[in-house]
Amino acid sequence: MKLTGAQIFFECLKKEGVEVMFGFPGGAVIDIYNEMPNHDIRHILVRHEQGAAHMADGYARATGRVGVCLVTSGPGATNTVTGIATAYMDSVPMVIFTGQVPTALIGNDAFQEVDIVGISRPCTKHNYLVKNVEELATVIKEAFYLARSGRPGPVLVDLPKDVLQAQIEFRYPKRVELKGYRPTLDAHLGQIKRAHDAIAKSKQPVIYAGGGVIISSANKELTRLAELMQAPVTTTLMGLGAFPATIEGPTGNRELNPKWLGMLGMHGTFRANMAVSHADLLLAVGARFDDRVTGKIAGFAPNAKIIHIDVDPTSISKNVVVDIPIVGDCKNALEKLIESFEKDPLKDLETVRAPWFKQIEDWRTNFPLAYKQEPDIIKPQFVVEKLYELSNGNAIITTEVGQNQMWTAQYYHFNEPRTLLTSGGLGTMGYGLPAAIGAQVAFPDRLVIDVAGDGSIQMNIQELITAVCNCLPVKVAILNNKYLGMVRQWQELFYQKNYCATCLDAAPDFVKLAEAYGAVGLRATKPEEVEPVIREAFAVNKPVLMEFVVAQEEGVYPMVPAGKNISEMLLV
Amino acid sequence: MEKNGNGQKHTIGVVVENRPGVLSRVVGLFSGRGFNIECLTVAVTNEPGQSRITLVTKGDQQVLEQIVKQLNKLINVIKVIDFREVEFVNREMALIKVKADQQTRAEILRIVDIFRAKVVDVSPNFYTIEVTGDDGKIAAILELLGQIGVTEVARTGKVAMARAKKH
Numbered sequence: 237m238k239l240t241g242a243q244i245f246f247e248c249l250k251k252e253g254v255e256v257m258f259g260f261p262g263g264a265v266i267d268i269y270n271e272m273p274n275h276d277i278r279h280i281l282v283r284h285e286q287g288a289a290h291m292a293d294g295y296a297r298a299t300g301r302v303g304v305c306l307v308t309s310g311p312g313a314t315n316t317v318t319g320i321a322t323a324y325m326d327s328v329p330m331v332i333f334t335g336q337v338p339t340a341l342i343g344n345d346a347f348q349e350v351d352i353v354g355i356s357r358p359c360t361k362h363n364y365l366v367k368n369v370e371e372l373a374t375v376i377k378e379a380f381y382l383a384r385s386g387r388p389g390p391v392l393v394d395l396p397k398d399v400l401q402a403q404i405e406f407r408y409p410k411r412v413e414l415k416g417y418r419p420t421l422d423a424h425l426g427q428i429k430r431a432h433d434a435i436a437k438s439k440q441p442v443i444y445a446g447g448g449v450i451i452s453s454a455n456k457e458l459t460r461l462a463e464l465m466q467a468p469v470t471t472t473l474m475g476l477g478a479f480p481a482t483i484e485g486p487t488g489n490r491e492l493n494p495k496w497l498g499m500l501g502m503h504g505t506f507r508a509n510m511a512v513s514h515a516d517l518l519l520a521v522g523a524r525f526d527d528r529v530t531g532k533i534a535g536f537a538p539n540a541k542i543i544h545i546d547v548d549p550t551s552i553s554k555n556v557v558v559d560i561p562i563v564g565d566c567k568n569a570l571e572k573l574i575e576s577f578e579k580d581p582l583k584d585l586e587t588v589r590a591p592w593f594k595q596i597e598d599w600r601t602n603f604p605l606a607y608k609q610e611p612d613i614i615k616p617q618f619v620v621e622k623l624y625e626l627s628n629g630n631a632i633i634t635t636e637v638g639q640n641q642m643w644t645a646q647y648y649h650f651n652e653p654r655t656l657l658t659s660g661g662l663g664t665m666g667y668g669l670p671a672a673i674g675a676q677v678a679f680p681d682r683l684v685i686d687v688a689g690d691g692s693i694q695m696n697i698q699e700l701i702t703a704v705c706n707c708l709p710v711k712v713a714i715l716n717n718k719y720l721g722m723v724r725q726w727q728e729l730f731y732q733k734n735y736c737a738t739c740l741d742a743a744p745d746f747v748k749l750a751e752a753y754g755a756v757g758l759r760a761t762k763p764e765e766v767e768p769v770i771r772e773a774f775a776v777n778k779p780v781l782m783e784f785v786v787a788q789e790e791g792v793y794p795m796v797p798a799g800k801n802i803s804e805m806l807l808v
Numbered sequence: 809m810e811k812n813g814n815g816q817k818h819t820i821g822v823v824v825e826n827r828p829g830v831l832s833r834v835v836g837l838f839s840g841r842g843f844n845i846e847c848l849t850v851a852v853t854n855e856p857g858q859s860r861i862t863l864v865t866k867g868d869q870q871v872l873e874q875i876v877k878q879l880n881k882l883i884n885v886i887k888v889i890d891f892r893e894v895e896f897v898n899r900e901m902a903l904i905k906v907k908a909d910q911q912t913r914a915e916i917l918r919i920v921d922i923f924r925a926k927v928v929d930v931s932p933n934f935y936t937i938e939v940t941g942d943d944g945k946i947a948a949i950l951e952l953l954g955q956i957g958v959t960e961v962a963r964t965g966k967v968a969m970a971r972a973k974k975h
Contacts, residue, residue, distance in 0.1 A: 357833060358840045362883040365828075382883065416825065416886045550877040553870065 241369045241400035242267040245333070246275040248376040251408050254304050256280065256295065256677055258288040262308020263348060264335025267400040280677060280706060283698040285312050287670040289319020289332065290696065294674030296328050297657045298632055300453065302383050303328070303674065308335040310348030313394075314355065318664055320390045321359040325661025326474060327451060329388035331379045332360075338398040339367060353394050361389030369402035374409050381412045386419030387548040388451060419547060423564030423572055430560050431519070431543045432576045438517035438541070440592045441467040444500065447474030447660065448522015448546060450653040454567035455479065458521065461570050462495055464577040465519075466585045468596055470497040470508040472523050473645050474660040481649035482629070490629065490649075497596065498605070501529040502796045503642040506603035506805060507596055509796070512537050513803040514595070520544040522566040525555040526661070535801030545569040603807060605646050607790070614763050616640070616715040616786040620647040623685060623713060626770050631683040632675045634658065636668040636692030638722035640715050642792040644687045666695025669712060673699060676708040683711070683774065690716040690740055693781075700753040703779040711773050712781045714746055717788045725791045729806070750781035759783045815868040817846060819898060819968045821889035822861040822879055826852060830884045834861060837882065843867065843875050847965035858886065862898075862967045891968055898968035901940045903928070904950065907957035908935040916956060923949045934959070 292303030313334040485491035498505030635641040668686040750757030794805035929936035
């Protein structure tokens, strides 16, 4: 039996196991929407296409599955670009379907026509314009395969209207044949041996893990290897959750994991940055030596032999030249290293490592993460600590971008992978709320919290109605300092307090705004109100906007000024 | 780090799937990442569905390494031939329009002869010359003809091929 392109679209999605997509209709994709009621794939109607892209992203990061969004041509497509670039920078598996004008009109400046394949080329892993219905199923199959395999990423598929209307026998290809795409997953044993030998010689090793560990579900392996190496672990922002920040203490309480250094980099902990700066060996796993991590390149891990495991060869020796590159899937490489150390264990580890851990402990106690509590004004860090405490560390946290994001990274302890969803690479304000909605769709029974700033939250606030009408009880904690806080902090420190265009004292009443959307609005203005507000928000089974009126000019510390070595931190 | 300022010229061969937009992916990669393209040629090969791009770029070893890796990462790129690693032959063709009058015609023809070039078009005041060779040869003939009066040059850009193994 012949099927239309629109019908084939749904058959392909079913074959790929897609359960939900996030979208917004328009003329070019009406045929898909017309077919939608005949299929039981859930569709979440967003209020802005950027929201759809971030929701698919949040869904993908929370589950590890491919997130799907569907938008129309022209502005529908261009509105997803920020969301696509966000996913690309953080290696998030996504397939974005965009409508396109009929093939006969392509290139004619038709109504709602845009060359989205051209526009999205630099921010997708790959993209396709489907020229005829014969290739539709193959393209969709390839798109999902590319999105989830190797180093994952977003893949865009542009669907002209006539292709969706044309008919053909439906056959789904069994296999994908891509001559130019063979990701190296299997780590080379010779390199593993070299890494083993280098690690065996080291006295002050540090493991530096990134988002790749989470993507390849290698967190257990990372923990095991840290055990076998007796090495402290730091992670990037993207890697938070790959290594347990806390462990169960003797009394059954959670306490800080002695191997955990905290995040490194521009707003990393003192001990993490100092440990990397003094390490004689750095094992980088699924991280890419981003400038926010390394600071001045020449001063990054200056004494360390560097081993780098990454599935993407372009990440290796891109910014920092490494001594032992290992191309492969993180999990595969870590398993091989574990096997190697189990067979040939390191000797006298306790004695060899004792001075190193003593040094790290000194750094931690002398320069802990800290802020000054005040009686009458809420400190933003205090709010994050309370969110951690009252959620028992079990929430899925999303963030916006800026100070709210850094305080979350510093003061919420992440123990499990896929519990922090944040725009690390692109730094997209407006990411947190839609990402939280995407995560809540995947996990309706879990507590999902977006830690937001008063600036960021307004960038995609329209999606609050998406949460309300789909009964997705996300909690938003707005740390309202009436500033674009991170930019203000830079102006304070490096631009003589010239607070140009960063003051947001003209703001909506967030409580009324929440109520206008049919959500619950709560406000805390004093420290003692923080806990009751959070408890109330957690207790109600509806979306909640919590506004915390916080200290206006609080800064994020430690801070490594741009261009400095990461050991040169400003401390409060 | 300055990406392109220093460093030597390098020739890279890129075998790609012959599909719409592939060239733009390759070129976009260079412009988007601040890599340099000195010249670029592209045409179909003997394999159906495959085209071959030869490009010349400039950069230090680390940049070159990135270029090769980034090219390999493109889904439509089937193979990257890094001519740093192998011996290769390379050729380029140039069409050169040169002023030719009573006094200079004989000299031009002598130069053409020495370089095994060809005169492919003649008009009362101009010769158009076709010459094939490597960088050095093209530069040399341009230098000589330049002294007489070159008015227009069109070059194909370089094509390159690794030498076959001796046994």
